[in-house]
Each structure stands twice: as C-alpha cells, then as structure tokens.
Amino acid sequence: MDIVISNASGKPIYEQIxxxxxxMILSGVLLEGDALPSMRLLAKELRISVITTKRAYEELEREGFIETVMGKGSFVAGRNMELIREEQLRLAEGYLAQAMEVARQGGIQREELHRMLDLLYEEEE
Structure with missing residues (x-):
C-alpha cells in the first residue's frame, strides 16, 4: 500500500493515513473486501508507532470505510460507495460554505477564494 507520510504537513500522521x-477506497484503488495491511505491518513500513496506525484504522472503521474481523484483519467495508461519496461531498460543501462566509466577511473576492483553493489543492498533490 502506497502511503506517503509528510513531516512537513500540518496534519497529524493518523489523519494523513x-x-x-x-x-484509495473512493477512487476504486481499494475495492470492497480488499485486505488492508495489519496495523503492525503498516506501522513498520511507515516507521511509525502502532498506536498511530491503530488510531487511523479505528477512525476509518468508525466512518464506515473499513471493517475489522478479530483474528483476520481489516478489510474495505461493503458499504455503498456512492453513499460514502455523497457524505464526503456534503461534508466538503459544509466546509466550503463556512469558508465562503468568512471570505465575504473579510471582503475576499470569489476569484481570490478560488485561487486559494487551487493553491491548497496543489500543495496536497
């Protein structure tokens, strides 16, 4: 599994994971039923604490992206990917609405907001 951890990122490592x-799940790289590496193996590959990978897997499970089977491992959940994508779109829309309100209050023009979003997107790639 190709996961890249950036120490320069402002995000905690578990959030990056x-x-x-x-x-990978939303884009179809990982499909329903695909096994994820064990928490220990992923921690070893990324050279991070098992506690960090455990927190990431717990978060993914809580949000319905993966299922963990005791003694067998963690797998991509069988939830409707369209429903998950819709939830992600709704969440993003909420954050964008908040950003738009802050921008309006600060006198920031739409074009400036678009440029900021483009720059932020480029930084993540």
Missing amino acids: TGQIKG
Missing part, C-alpha cells in the same frame, strides 16, 4: 486510505 486515513485521508489517503479513504482516497
């Missing part, structure tokens, strides 16, 4: 695994 969850974000990248969610992206």
Whole structure:
C-alpha cells in the first residue's frame, strides 16, 4: 500500500493515513473486501508507532470505510460507495460554505477564494 507520510504537513500522521486510505477506497484503488495491511505491518513500513496506525484504522472503521474481523484483519467495508461519496461531498460543501462566509466577511473576492483553493489543492498533490 502506497502511503506517503509528510513531516512537513500540518496534519497529524493518523489523519494523513486515513485521508489517503479513504482516497484509495473512493477512487476504486481499494475495492470492497480488499485486505488492508495489519496495523503492525503498516506501522513498520511507515516507521511509525502502532498506536498511530491503530488510531487511523479505528477512525476509518468508525466512518464506515473499513471493517475489522478479530483474528483476520481489516478489510474495505461493503458499504455503498456512492453513499460514502455523497457524505464526503456534503461534508466538503459544509466546509466550503463556512469558508465562503468568512471570505465575504473579510471582503475576499470569489476569484481570490478560488485561487486559494487551487493553491491548497496543489500543495496536497
């Protein structure tokens, strides 16, 4: 599994892991039933604490992206991917509405807001 951890990122490591695994699931790189590496193996590969990978997997499970079977491991959940994508879109829309309100209050023009979003998106890639 190709997960890249950035120490320069402002995000905690467990959020970087969850974000990248969610992206792989939503984009179809990981499919329903696919096994994820064990928490210990992922921690070893990324050279991080098992506690960090455990927190990432717990977050993914809580949000319905993965299922953990005792003694067998963690697997991509069988939830409707369209429903998950819709939830993610709704969440993003809420954050964008908040950003738009802050921008309006600060006198920031739409074009500036678009440029900021483009720059933030580029930084993540």
